[in-house]
Amino acid sequence: MFRRLEGILLTVYGCFLLFLMLSGRYSLYMNPKYMWLTFVSALMLLVYGIHGTIYPPEHPKPFYTAVIALLIILMLAVPARELGAGDMLFSPF
Numbered sequence: 001m002f003r004r005l006e007g008i009l010l011t012v013y014g015c016f017l018l019f020l021m022l023s024g025r026y027s028l029y030m031n032p033k034y035m036w037l038t039f040v041s042a043l044m045l046l047v048y049g050i051h052g053t054i055y056p057p058e059h060p061k062p063f064y065t066a067v068i069a070l071l072i073i074l075m076l077a078v079p080a081r082e083l084g085a086g087d088m089l090f091s092p093f
Helices: 002-023 032-054 062-077
Strands: none
Touching: 002 032, 002 062
16 A cells, blocks of 8 residues: 555545646636646646556655655645735735
């Protein structure tokens, strides 16, 4: 099961990126002019994740799997919200 976990996590990550684009919340996370690049990345993550689930690697990389899991936990735990003027108060830009 641990060997297939990396593929499953990559598939979930690709699905989350597609969900952001289809739900209209993409602009809360990233610049909309890069939506095409995110779409290509989401498709690549889906293909790689499905392939990794069907044909799991012989020697899984626990650190790599943990990093992907942490990224997914952060994506699901941090709510998306619009930035206001007060959020830019301490910005170095």
